[in-house]
Amino acid sequence: MRAVGLIIGAAAALTMGAAKPQPDWRPLDLQNTLVIETSKGRIVVEMAPLLAPRAVERVKRLAHEGVYDGLKFHRVIEGFVDQTGNPNNHDGGTSAYPDLAAEFSARVAADPLITVVARGDGIEGFVGSVPVGGVSVREQGLGGDHRPRVWGAYCDGVAGMGRQAGVDTANSEIFFMRAPARRLDHDYAVWGRVVQGLDVVRAIKVGEPPADPDRMIRVRLAADLPGSEQPRLAVANPAGPAFRRQVAAAKVRLGARFSVCDLEIAVRQP
Secondary structure (H helix, E strand, C coil): CHHHHCCCHHHHHHHCCCCCCCCCEEECCHHHEEEEEECCEEEEEEECCCCCHHHHHHHHHHHHCCCCCCCECCEEECCCEEEECCCCCCCCCCCCCCCECCCCCEECCCCCEEEEEEECCEEEEEECCEEEEECCHHHHCCCCCCCCEEEECCCCCEEEECCCCCCCCECCCEEEECCCCHHHCCCCCEEEEEEECHHHHHHCCCECCCCCCCEEEEEEEHHHCCHHHCCCCEEECCCCHHHHHHHHHHHHHHHHHCCHHHCCCCEECC
16 A cells, blocks of 8 residues: 555656756636636636647637526536536537537646656546546556556546537536546546636535526636636646645545545635
8 A cells, every 4th residue: 555655756757857846836827717607606617628628629619609608507416516508408408519529538748747646557646737547657658659648537626528328429518526526537528627616616506407597607718808807816736845745744644545636726816
């Protein structure tokens, strides 16, 4: 079990390197930040184009066109998920655009991947604020493409693309995790994570459908908002020393039970 508490040398070389010290905070990229005004309050999502570029492009397009404005949270399960994004406000609704091919895992360069734990059968870490799992360091060395293969880890606040039974049927439906559900890993595309407003996600009224559903009132890319409405947030940097101390403390506290879902990405007003 000792390996659970270590970032092994090879993983550290892949992810941290010998680069100059990292800052503890980083600004949000407004071109990849979604602002959702709901009937319960604001949700800010940092999107992850490195993990699911087609899903991110689709969410941006539908937000820009106003397709998401006014849509209900049509399926909300306590301790699990908030679903929305279907133009007919029911499961199975789609936009005017074609379904998307599955984006359940991705190859990423070593630099944006921050590994927080490496086990013999795989790694866990972050790409931006999004938690990920990935293949082991040993497996990364096989074949011709040595870039780490990772997938979004369905922890609190992670944003996913809904779909029908077929794996290539994601379209417009999106969902937000009220609590971790790692059984969804590898099965639904992860396109971002809530960095502000997880309390709002958990306050959305429950039901399948809810008797009086909450709604997404307005959904916009942060870069498209007037300056006064843009989120002014700094996000904890998983490569920074403060976050690494947080990781070390969590490993001591939790031991072999530690996972990437035990870590919170803090935000602050700069």
